[in-house]
Amino acid sequence: MILEEIEARVLEDARRRDSEERATVERAVRWRAAVAEAKARAVEDQLVDVLREEAERWREAAALGEYCTALERRLGELDGAIDESDLDSARRWLEWAYGYARAIDPLLRLPGMPSTREPTPEELGPHLKGWSPYKPERRNGW
Template identity: 65%
Template sequence: MEPTGKRIEKVPYGGPGLELFLAEGPHPNARSQRPKAVGGSVPVPARLGRLHPVMAALKDAESRLVMPSALRHRSLLLLQGQAAEAVRRGYEVQKARSSFFPREGGVDVAVDGFAYTVTVRQEFPESTDLERSARLVVELAHGLTGRPGRWRDRKSRTLEEALGVILREIEARAVEDARRRQDEQQARAEREVRWQAAMGVAKEQAVRERLAQVLREEAGRWQEAAALSAYCMALERRIGELDGAVDEPALDSARDWLEWARGYVTSVDPLGSGLPEMPHTREPTPEELEPYLRGLSPHGPERHAGR
C-alpha cells in the first residue's frame, strides 16, 4: 500500500527500463486534481485587429489554413482569442514548432516552460454539405498522454465557447508535466546519490584488488626465492662434499654459478634486502570499476554498463 501523502510513480530509465519510486502528493490525474469542467469564457475578437505578432505572421502565411476565406477568418479569430487570453494569464505565445498540413494552422502556448501546440483545421474539407463543410476542429497535441485533445463544432457548444475549456486543459497539462518533471528530477537525484555511493564502494574494491594482486605477486616471488635459496644451500653442500674429489676448474665453475644464483635470489626475494613498502595506488580506470558496479555504468548514473 502507498504511504499517506505519497504515490507510486514510474519513469523511463535506460531505454526500455522503468524505475519505480515514491513521489509526493496525489497523482495529477486523480479526481481531486482534475480541472473543473467549466473553463471560463475566453473573449473572441470580432475582427482581426491588434493581432499578436505570431498571429500576424500566421495570418500572412498563405500556405497555412488553406480553406474557404470565411472559415479561415473564423480560425484566425479563434486562435487570436486563445493567444490574447493566454498572454493575459501570463503565458507565452510562440510560433508553433510542429509542422502542419496546408489546411491547418496554429500556435504554441507555453506554460511554465512547457509548450503546447493548438491547431485549427476544417473538419470536413471535402464535404458537399454546407453545414458539415463549415465545421472546424481545434486540436491540442497530446502525444501519448491520453488526455482530451480535440474539440469540434457541435449543436450543444461552439468552438468559441470551448476555448476556456481548451485553455484549462493546457493549464492542467502544465501542472501534470511540472509534477512529472519534478518527480523525474527527484528520481535522477536519487540515482545520482546511489551511483556516487556505488562508485565509492567500487573504487575501494578495485584498489583492494590491485593491492591484493601486488601481494600475491610478492608472495609468489618470496616462495620462488625460498625454493631457490634451498637449492643454493644444497649446491654449496655438494661443492663441499666434492672438494678434492673433482678437478679444480669444475669446482671454480660451480662456485661461480652459486655466487650468481645467490645474487639472483636476493634480487627476486621481496624480503631479501630491507622491507617491502606500501604500494602506490592510482585512480581506477572505468574498466577496472565496472566489475564492482553491479550493472551500473562507471560513466554516469544515466548510462548502462558497457555503454
Template identity: 65%
Template structure:
C-alpha cells in the same frame, strides 16, 4: 486575444460561432489572468477551423482550443455546436467538452479552467517525482562508481602482491637450491677434483647474490601507490545497469 480576433486565418467558421468562440476564450483568458496565470497566444493548430490560447499555470502550459463540432452538417442544431479541447500532453484526464441540450459550453468554463489547474498540479507532482527519482539514481550511480573505483584499486594492489609473492616464491626455491648445493659441497670424501669444487663454489656465490637481489623481503615492502583506474578497469566492476558517463545512461561508456 486581439491578435486572435484579428487573425482571419484562425477560427474559420461561421461568424456567429466565431464570435461565440472568441467570447468564450476571452472569458477563460480573463479568469485565468484574474487567478494569476499567464495567457499566451496559441500558434499550433490542427486546422484553420480552430483557435485557442495557452494558459500557463506554475510553468505548465496547456492549450485550450475551440472549434465547430460538425462543420459539414446541414442540421442547424448540430452545425451550431462547439467543442472545447485541452491538448492531451501526458495526462489521461478529461480534455473535451461539447455543447449539449442540457449544457452549453459557457456553463463549463469554470470546469475547463479547473481541469487546467488539476493538470498543472499533476504535472508538478510528476516533475517532483521525476526529480526525486533522478536524484536517487544519481546517488546510486555515484555510490556504484565509488565501489567500482575501490574494487579497481584493489585489483591493482592484488596484482602487485601477486608479483611480489611470485618473486618471493622464486627466491625461496632458489635459496633452497643454494642450501642444498652448499651441503653437497660440504660432504666429505667427494671424488671431485679441486678445480670442479672451486667452480661450484663460485657458482654458489653468484647464486646467493642473485637470490638476495630478487628476494622482495630483503627489505621492508612499501604500500604501493595505485594509479587512477582506467575506464576499462572501472567498467569491469560497474555492472550493466550503469554507464561511466553518468546516471542517465545504461551500460557501456
C-alpha cells in the same frame, strides 16, 4: 470545463517533472555511492596484485635459496673427489645464484605500502554492479 482540463494537465505535468527530477537526483546519489565503492574495490585489486607479485618473487627466491643450499651441500660432498676446475666453476655459479636469489627476495628490504593510482573506468566496471562507469545510468538496461 476546458480550463479545468488544462489546469489538471498542467498540474500533472508539474508532478511528472518533479518526479523525474527526484528520480534523476536519487539515481545520481546511488551512482556516486556505487562509484565510490567501486574505486575502493579497484584500489584493493591494485594492492592485491602487488601482494601476489611480491609473494611470487618471495617463493621464487626461497626456492632458489633451497637450490643453492642443496648445491653447496653437494659441493661439500664432492670436494676433492672431482676436478678442481669443475668445483671452481660450480662455486662461481653458486655464488652468482645466491646473489640473484637475494636480489629478488622482496623481504630483504622492509616493504612499504604500495602507491596506488586512480582506477580507470574499465577497472571500475566489474565493481559497479550494473552502473555505467561514466554517468549515472545502468548498463544493458538494468
